[in-house]
Amino acid sequence: MSDREGGSVSWSERPEPDRRPFYPIRTPTTDRDVVVVVLSADVLGVHVHYYNRRTRPCLGTKETCEGCGLRYDRRWKGYLSVWNRNIGRLELAEVTQEAYLRCPAFHTKKGDLRGMVLRLVRAGASRNARVTAILQPCQWERNVLPPAFDVKAALERIWFTEERANLYAEEEAAERGEIGPDPENPDVLFLRREQGHGQ
Ligand SMILES: [Zn+2]
Secondary structure, X not given: OOOOOOOOOOOOOOOOOOOOOOOOEEOOEOOEOEEEEEXXXXXEEEEXXXXXXXXXXXXXXXXXXXXXXXXXXXXXXXXXXXEEOOXXXXXXXEEEHHHHHHOOHHHHOOOOOOOOEEEEEEOOOOOOOOEEEEEEOOOOOHHHOOOOOOHHHHHHHHHHHHHHHHHHHHHHHHHOOOEEEEOOEEEEEEEOOOOOOOO
């Protein structure tokens, strides 16, 4: 009869919260500025390396940090939880060290950034041209803005999800008996097949 019989319309009294775990990181391009409303009270700064076309957090020492071990530059970046009103999404805005230092409002309004409009502009034609940050007051009442999300947790999800996925794959392999603790070194997992225990 009707091709609608198979499914049903999911009416709802209110919208469901956005459960997408990944907030995209926004940086300006040469032809598009970032214009967003700041939700965080302050910038969260972190030292990172950029290599293999990815930004990775610096883990401190040559022994623990792959980027330091490979002698890649270590740079400071600041991140803020922001609201992109144009598309109605929550995002992470990335501020370079130079943009941060050259924008007086990051210092005069420190801890009080929520509700300000942040504009990030890439000056010049190069992809790596200098970024300028401009903070301006906004007409929005702070209490009508969405709450800030946890910037640290959002960054860790971006950086470490791949590692976690590998860890889960290892756990599943251990459950299937394909890998297990090395009797000589119980903290290390090893492939049983490779050691001749399986097959
Ligand atoms: Zn490092």
